[in-house]
Amino acid sequence: MNDNAIFGWRSEYPSMHKKLDHSFYQNTDVVEVARHLLGKYLVTDFGGQYCSGVITEVEAYRAPNDKACHAYNNRRTKRTEIMFWPGGVAYVYLCYGIHHLFNVVTGDADMAHAVLIRAVEAQEGLDIMEDRRGVSAQKPQLSAGPGVMSKAMGITTAWTGQSLVEADSPIWIEDRGQVVKEESIGESTRIGVDYAEECALWPWRFFLKESKWVSRFKPPKLKPKMH
Template sequence: MKILKKEFYSRDARIVAKDLLGKYLVRNYDGNILIGKIVETEAYIGKIDKACHAYNNKRTPKVMPLYGEPGIAYIYSIYGMYKCFNVITGEYDNPQGVLIRAVEPINGVEIISQNRFNKAYEKLNKKEIINLTSGPAKLCIAFKLEKDLNNIDLFHEKLYLSEGISEKVEIIETTRIGIDYAEEAKEFNWRYYIKDNKYISKK
């Protein structure tokens, strides 16, 4: 599979967020290749976005990956127990990135199922199958995306994004989720998803 290059990420987060739909998230975990098609994303831009961790030029150890080179991973904790996986976009020292909200499992479903529910894929019910990777924390559990991968570049075998299978998709643009604190930014239509894909977190 063709790994996405730094040039792909060196653009506005909103453009990258849309272009990531249909691309593949690839994770090499204990010799197993886990693949998910990206079906839902959100863009964050520090300079103008009160929902971004780096809004108002905030600089703490946690958020510093946002200021890094395009094409690195930003993995952080929420609620003290769950993780979210983002890719850094734009240019160095201009904080912006894309949250990967949901993927559709493509390869390694047995490992993905064990990681998420600790049972075989064939034993999952319909609801559990949909819930394998239909949210940012869910996909991090399923793909074993932990804090040890924070701040790594996405150009090597451990974790990378690649071109997917070429297909025509209709992209829905709407507001982001869980950012009611962000004042006017909560109304930005910076969440993007593939219409009618069953793995999206919310329509």
């Protein structure tokens, strides 16, 4: 089994693996959930293609007043409807016609909150992930960035609405017992939401400072105010 570069222990103790349940996802503070997701294990098992990775980077999105959130103003469309479901399902959408971005829906029903999973450090099923990406598992390029993370884990928009807590779900998240200290969490503004005006300045991106598996930060370019 792989050494864990961040926490310095091995992930071969199944008794410590605890699948996150409704009570975790239905926390109504999406920023807190986002921070708590750091260090957890994202696992997918599509037709026996088992792989996992430690979550190293996330962003919180929170309707109704977050202009960067697809459900801003509680706007309901066929696509965003998933975000209004009770916490514990996947919200996956296509970005730039190419990338499948994976989010975890949180909070109660009719609360359109979600956490975008932006990066993982691969732990198990490295060969599968390398095949999907055509990139060595030694390189952050494998899974640092929301589009490539989804590709490495095999997640596509076909899975939007999928429960993360049902016993037979092929996607879930586990707590494997490690503690992430507050001082090891970095924060910044969210990436790629320059259009969101003042919300583009909210520090709702969180990452593990020690990790190499974190996407490069791009500061927001704010549009000059006309007057």
